[in-house]
Amino acid sequence: MKVVCAAIIRNEKIGIAKRKSKISNGIYEFPGGKVEDNETEIEALKREIKEECGIEIENIQFFMKNKDFQEEEIDLSCFVCTTTQEPVLSVHTNFIWTTPDKIYDYPFFESDRCIVEKLIEEWPCLKEQMKIKY
Numbered sequence: 001m002k003v004v005c006a007a008i009i010r011n012e013k014i015g016i017a018k019r020k021s022k023i024s025n026g027i028y029e030f031p032g033g034k035v036e037d038n039e040t041e042i043e044a045l046k047r048e049i050k051e052e053c054g055i056e057i058e059n060i061q062f063f064m065k066n067k068d069f070q071e072e073e074i075d076l077s078c079f080v081c082t083t084t085q086e087p088v089l090s091v092h093t094n095f096i097w098t099t100p101d102k103i104y105d106y107p108f109f110e111s112d113r114c115i116v117e118k119l120i121e122e123w124p125c126l127k128e129q130m131k132i133k134y
């Protein structure tokens with residue numbers, strides 16, 4: 001299954017969201033979801049973030065891929081992007097703006113560990129790079 005997710009950056013913070021249902025109940029994740037057959041990863045990402053957070057995202061850049069096996073194989077592509085809007089939640093019960101080094105203060109998707117690690121490593125550069133864009 002192809003899945004996309006976004007590390008959304010705003011005001012030098014990254015957004016993480018808490019799920020209210022299914023396998024990841026109560027766990028924080030990067031917002032996103034499954035890629036449908038008729039769409040590109042970027043189209044899926046924009047659609048999922050609009051559906052789940054009610055916001056438009058901009059400056060979308062590929063960040064990394066990660067494979068995991070849950071109930072089936074998950075082929076996850078993570079992107080970084082910016083927004084100028086505040087989320088309005090539908091499938092999540094909470095949304096927090098934080099910095100990568102604090103993500104593990106929250107119960108977070110274990111399979112996303114390498115994404116979080118890369119975000120921590122690249123954060124000084126990434127936050128500067130994304131700052132000029134919003």
Ligand SMILES: Nc1nc2c([nH]c(=O)n2[C@H]2C[C@H](O)[C@@H](COP(=O)(O)OP(=O)(O)OP(=O)(O)O)O2)c(=O)[nH]1
Pocket residue numbers: 003004005022024029030031032033034035068070074076109111112
């Ligand atoms: N959204 C998201 N899903 C992730 C992350 N890491 C990770 O392993 N996953 C897995 C969990 C799920 O098995 C799958 C995403 O499925 P989903 O349930 O979010 O997809 P969806 O929104 O399209 O779901 P639905 O429409 O079928 O309800 O990817 C992540 O950071 N964000």
